[in-house]
Amino acid sequence: MRRCLVVDDSRVIRKVARRILEDMRFEIEEAGDGLEALQACRRQMPDAILLDWTMPVMTGIDFLRQLRQEPGGDKPTVVFCTTENDVERISEAIKAGADEYMMKPFDGDILHSKFAEAGLIDAH
Amino acid sequence: MLTEAEFAIVAREVKTRSGAVLTKDLAGACEARLTPLSRREGFSSVSEMLSAARIRPDGQLYAAISDALAQSETRFFRDKANFARLRSEIIPQAIQRRGHERIRIWSAAAATGQEPYSIAMTIEELRSQDHTIAAEIIASDMSERLITKARAGLYTQFEVQRGLPIRTLIAHFEKSGDLWRISDRLRANVRFEQHNLLKHPGTLGQFDIIFCCHVLNAFDEATRLATFQRLADALSPEGVIVLGAGEAVPEGVEGLVVEDGVVRKTSARKAA
Numbered sequence: 001m002r003r004c005l006v007v008d009d010s011r012v013i014r015k016v017a018r019r020i021l022e023d024m025r026f027e028i029e030e031a032g033d034g035l036e037a038l039q040a041c042r043r044q045m046p047d048a049i050l051l052d053w054t055m056p057v058m059t060g061i062d063f064l065r066q067l068r069q070e071p072g073g074d075k076p077t078v079v080f081c082t083t084e085n086d087v088e089r090i091s092e093a094i095k096a097g098a099d100e101y102m103m104k105p106f107d108g109d110i111l112h113s114k115f116a117e118a119g120l121i122d123a124h
Numbered sequence: 125m126l127t128e129a130e131f132a133i134v135a136r137e138v139k140t141r142s143g144a145v146l147t148k149d150l151a152g153a154c155e156a157r158l159t160p161l162s163r164r165e166g167f168s169s170v171s172e173m174l175s176a177a178r179i180r181p182d183g184q185l186y187a188a189i190s191d192a193l194a195q196s197e198t199r200f201f202r203d204k205a206n207f208a209r210l211r212s213e214i215i216p217q218a219i220q221r222r223g224h225e226r227i228r229i230w231s232a233a234a235a236t237g238q239e240p241y242s243i244a245m246t247i248e249e250l251r252s253q254d255h256t257i258a259a260e261i262i263a264s265d266m267s268e269r270l271i272t273k274a275r276a277g278l279y280t281q282f283e284v285q286r287g288l289p290i291r292t293l294i295a296h297f298e299k300s301g302d303l304w305r306i307s308d309r310l311r312a313n314v315r316f317e318q319h320n321l322l323k324h325p326g327t328l329g330q331f332d333i334i335f336c337c338h339v340l341n342a343f344d345e346a347t348r349l350a351t352f353q354r355l356a357d358a359l360s361p362e363g364v365i366v367l368g369a370g371e372a373v374p375e376g377v378e379g380l381v382v383e384d385g386v387v388r389k390t391s392a393r394k395a396a
Contacts, residue, residue, distance in 0.1 A: 037155045085281065087294050094291065101290040103281050113199075122365045123204045 001027045003044070007037040007060065008052040008081070013104075017050055017081070020108045024121055034058025040068055045072045048120050051098075053082035053089070061096055068097040077118045081106065098119075126151050130174050134158075134189060137177075142266055143322050143351065144342040154193060161192045165315040194267040195339060198235045200287035201242045203337065203369045210333075211246050212276070214364050218332040219257060221362060226258035231332040232321060232355065233290045233339035234263035237274025237314070243308055243335065244313045246297055262328055264319035277306035319390070321351050330360045337368035345374065352377040359389045 004026040006017045011032075018028045019037075020110060029046065031037035035058040036047070053060040060080065067073040079100040080093050090101050100118040116123040126134065134154055135146040145155065155170050162173040165185070177185035201207050218227040231240035240263035247259050265271050284293055284304045297304040319325060321339070334355055340348045355365055356379045365380065365387040367373075373380055373387055379391045 038335070085299070087299060090290060092296055094294075098290075103285060107282075110282065113286050 001025060002047040002117045003027045003029065004048040004050060005029045005031060005037060005040055005046040005076070006050045007031045007034065007055070007063070008050075009033055009055040010052075013052070013081075020111050021050070023108075023111065024115065034060060034063030034066075038070075039123070041067060041073065041076070043071065046076050048115070048118075049076045049079055050081050050102075053080060053084045053093075061093060064093070064096045065096060067078050077120055079114055079118055079120075126155050126170065126174075130171060130246070133174060133178070134193070137186045138190050138193055139344075141187065141322075142194060142320070143347045144193075144195065144339075145344050146193070158192055159182045161188060178338065191269055194235075194265070194270060195233070195342065196235045196267075196270055197338070198238045200238045202239065202283070202287060204287075205369070206335075206337070206366050207242060208245055209386070210243070210366070211250060214333055214366070215247065215250060215257065215259075216255075218364075219255070222332065224258070226260050227332045228329065228360070229259060229261045229333045230325075230328065230335065230358070231261065231263040231314075232319075232325075232334055232336040234265045234274055234316070235267075235270050236279075236283075237263065237277065237316070238279075238283070239263070239335055239337065240274070240314045240316075241277070241296075241310055242287075244310045245292060245311070248296070248310065259313075261314045262317060262331075263314050264317045264325075266318065266320040266322075268318050271316050271318055275311075277311045278303045279306070280304075283393060296335070322347070324354050325358045328358065330363075331358055332363045333366065334359060334363070335366045337366065337371070341368075341371055343381050349374050349376055352380070356380050361389055363389045 004021050006014050006028055008014050011033050014030045019029055029040055031040050033055040051060045077099045078101055080098050081102045083104045085103045093099060093101055100114045102114045115121045133153045138144055138146055158170045162170045166175055167173040229243055231243060234240050240261050243261055247257055251257055280303060284297060295387060296307050296310055336355055340351055343351060352373060356377055367387060373382060379390055380387055
């Protein structure tokens, strides 16, 4: 089973994402900020990362830049999941190594669509 | 909930005006979709609106009811395999046939425009790979309401996140308040027309490629057959009809052949 790390400081968002992703047959690990996420990745690189932008301790974009420097850090497919919806922010995320970008609020259909765009699941 | 008699009237009007067959299990959904219209028109309920429609001689209210129930479920790059094939095979073959002439593409049930704009984005992508493509995209729908939205090219954040890769979104759209607006260049590439598939598309001309996805399955067999025949008649020699995933050409349509999953105008029809 493929593993997805859900990184968000909101427990509610993590719970919603977990429910949808488990239906998509992902094994889920959670992190509440970028630093926790980085530690989780150093233990075991996931196949996919669903990543919030604004979080305490370490932001999503800082985590992503750091992740891509780590051994094996180029492997996880990273999908941003954030309220940031300006073109400049989206471009910044892509430049930092994001594979896809999802703007909150989202539903199961959008999450499914974005994971398909990122090549993590088959398109429907 | 609509009564059986009320639902029968709605189903009859929708079938007459759009060809779509409403089955009884949709009675609840029909009422939900007609409630906003009944409020806008000043009625206290959908039932009251239907009573008024029955005695209004100009048929305008029935037309509005049919329009409110028009199929609008769509998304960008719906049926991705179709667009992959459009890019790799269907457009290059059309260019080969046409030479320097422009190719003509018809999105026959365009709803709110996601399909024709996806076609336009596909052509833009091919142009960026050094293909010289002269193309005209005509997009039609029977609903003026849907065509007006499509023409505006404005989409909600939910709409642009269904089917559009993020790089495609930022390449072709810009933020407009809370909405996303498709680029003027792409909007200029698509011409929107109101057209009912129950009528012959004679004035729209002949096409090299016709997209007709996820609409004909809502028609009964006879209407579907007649509509396919009209589409076949609007197809240039060796032109292609693109259908939605899981859709097929009904038996009895003259002039079409399915080759390797592609619906193509036959050479026999070409000679006729």
